[in-house]
Amino acid sequence: MRFFRWLRHNAEHYLLEAAQVDMAKKHRGGSGPLQPRNPQAFFWRRIFVPIYRLLPWSVRSAIMRAMPGSHRRSWERRASN
Amino acid sequence: MRIVVVGGGAAGIGAQGGAKGAAPDAEVILYTEYEDVGYSPCGIPFVHGREIERFEDLILQDKKFYEDAGFDIRYTTRVESIDTASQEIQVAGEGTVKYDRLVLGTGWNYEDPGLPGSDLAGLHYVKNIRRAMEFDKLLDEAKVAVVVDATPIGVEMATAFAHRGLETHFVDPGGWPLADVADPEIMEPVEESMRGLGIHLHMQTSVERFVGEGSVRGVATSQGEIPADVVVVATHKTPNTALATAAGIKTGSTGGIIVDDGMATSAENVWAAGDCVEIPHSVSKVPINGLSGSHAYAQGKVAGVNAGGGERAYQAVQVPWGMVAGTWTIGGVSFGETLATALGIPHVVGMADGISKARYYPGFSRIRVKLLVDPKTRTLVGGQMVGVEGIKERADFLAMAMRARVPIDDIAWMENVYSPPIGALNEPMALAAQNALGKL
Numbered sequence: 001m002r003f004f005r006w007l008r009h010n011a012e013h014y015l016l017e018a019a020q021v022d023m024a025k026k027h028r029g030g031s032g033p034l035q036p037r038n039p040q041a042f043f044w045r046r047i048f049v050p051i052y053r054l055l056p057w058s059v060r061s062a063i064m065r066a067m068p069g070s071h072r073r074s075w076e077r078r079a080s081n
Numbered sequence: 082m083r084i085v086v087v088g089g090g091a092a093g094i095g096a097q098g099g100a101k102g103a104a105p106d107a108e109v110i111l112y113t114e115y116e117d118v119g120y121s122p123c124g125i126p127f128v129h130g131r132e133i134e135r136f137e138d139l140i141l142q143d144k145k146f147y148e149d150a151g152f153d154i155r156y157t158t159r160v161e162s163i164d165t166a167s168q169e170i171q172v173a174g175e176g177t178v179k180y181d182r183l184v185l186g187t188g189w190n191y192e193d194p195g196l197p198g199s200d201l202a203g204l205h206y207v208k209n210i211r212r213a214m215e216f217d218k219l220l221d222e223a224k225v226a227v228v229v230d231a232t233p234i235g236v237e238m239a240t241a242f243a244h245r246g247l248e249t250h251f252v253d254p255g256g257w258p259l260a261d262v263a264d265p266e267i268m269e270p271v272e273e274s275m276r277g278l279g280i281h282l283h284m285q286t287s288v289e290r291f292v293g294e295g296s297v298r299g300v301a302t303s304q305g306e307i308p309a310d311v312v313v314v315a316t317h318k319t320p321n322t323a324l325a326t327a328a329g330i331k332t333g334s335t336g337g338i339i340v341d342d343g344m345a346t347s348a349e350n351v352w353a354a355g356d357c358v359e360i361p362h363s364v365s366k367v368p369i370n371g372l373s374g375s376h377a378y379a380q381g382k383v384a385g386v387n388a389g390g391g392e393r394a395y396q397a398v399q400v401p402w403g404m405v406a407g408t409w410t411i412g413g414v415s416f417g418e419t420l421a422t423a424l425g426i427p428h429v430v431g432m433a434d435g436i437s438k439a440r441y442y443p444g445f446s447r448i449r450v451k452l453l454v455d456p457k458t459r460t461l462v463g464g465q466m467v468g469v470e471g472i473k474e475r476a477d478f479l480a481m482a483m484r485a486r487v488p489i490d491d492i493a494w495m496e497n498v499y500s501p502p503i504g505a506l507n508e509p510m511a512l513a514a515q516n517a518l519g520k521l
Contacts, residue, residue: 036287080392
């Protein structure tokens with residue numbers, strides 16, 4: 001499970017960072033987040049994010065849902081809390 | 082039957098009440114490592130900011146109330162380990178305690194900032210009410226405060242310090258405050274108002290180390306050093322699952338404990354609730370973690386009732402949220418445009434500026450509503466708002482609309498209350514929905 005936590009943590013961080021850059025360009029004239037440079041960041045920014053963005057939503061969604069977690073257990077009942 | 086609850090926050094208190102209600106004859110024991118249970122930690126910034134007079138006002142019920150109600154609460158008592166096979170826990174000072182049913186409500190911890198100087202005395206993390214009482218005394222003498230990280234608690238603390246008259250510095254690597262949560266057009270008036278309150282916003286700035294000898298005296302940032310009398314670290318919340326993982330209970334990609342809709346974990350006769358678990362999101366279906374106290378309490382009740390032999394269910398969440406930021410209130414539900422863009426969720430944005438009451442009525446205020454709509458299903462993906470009045474109620478409404486899968490067409494042409502002192506002719510959510518319809 002450590003692998004999936006590591007994967008999700010990094011994927012979320014760099015996808016959010018890229019989205020914030022886009023939003024800053026669109027709404028603020030470019031003042032996005034600080035983007036410290038390091039070898040790990042290079043992989044996520046230059047390889048992972050562009051590939052993820054090329055995938056159709058159905059594929060992205062299927063990959064996310066394939067990860068282990070609470071969503072793979074029973075969540076069919078109507079709330080009664 | 083003996084039901085043991087670990088944790089005295091909203092989830093633990095909900096579980097204890099749920100268990101006692103479902104199984105009145107059961108022995109229900111709650112262990113907490115803290116001095117108090119069932120208070121509102123979310124209220125702490127507002128005592129620091131002097132909107133609330135006393136910390137004691139945050140405590141929902143005193144210890145005698147729980148005693149009189151027949152609840153067995155063991156304060157300042159640490160549960161050290163769980164053996165799910167023999168159904169036993171090890172308790173500091175008590176030894177081995179058997180359980181028939183166990184509910185975990187172990188909450189959350191702050192993410193370790195992982196910076197040099199993180200061990201200096203005086204770095205404050207907002208969580209425990211007793212530590213907050215001690216910290217509040219320091220604020221009487223302090224002149225300069227630094228808040229590290231623009232998370233919701235960070236924004237609330239910065240606002241509180243400004244209300245208290247402290248020179249307040251707010252340091253975050255994001256382009257705008259709450260950038261992980263809120264969109265820039267929503268935060269624009271908030272930022273302006275924070276500056277208006279005298280808060281120094283150091284955006285696009287990272288903290289490199291905490292400065293001091295023995296106790297913290299400032300922070301060194303990528304833009305230079307900021308001397309400070311007090312420093313609040315407001316990093317992200319992470320689930321506290323140390324006990325559960327050591328016992329072999331499964332956790333998911335958020336780090337939270339995996340549960341089903343009855344809040345049952347992977348271990349037999351063990352349930353979990355609150356910030357230590359992960360819950361599926363209704364739109365993405367992906368589990369998320371770190372919700373509000375109201376979520377934790379409701380989950381605790383479900384876990385407690387089920388542990389007591391009842392049958393209750395929790396549902397995937399839409400996550401309505403809201404908070405005061407600067408002089409504004411912001412809020413929303415599920416996804417904003419930033420997060421939807423990050424995940425690549427298909428959406429169309431509808432936005433409108435409206436007003437809270439009739440334009441001629443004294444004290445009307447502006448409300449900006451931004452809605453995200455799935456172009457295929459024409460239902461909401463999320464929404465965000467900034468205003469002064471009615472943000473919480475609109476966030477709750479939008480969450481309900483999402484749960485019921487109300488089409489955007491129905492929101493666009495919804496009926497709304499019109500009465501000059503309390504509501505404008507046009508409902509801002511309907512205007513935003515109409516704007517979205519034009520793009521579908």
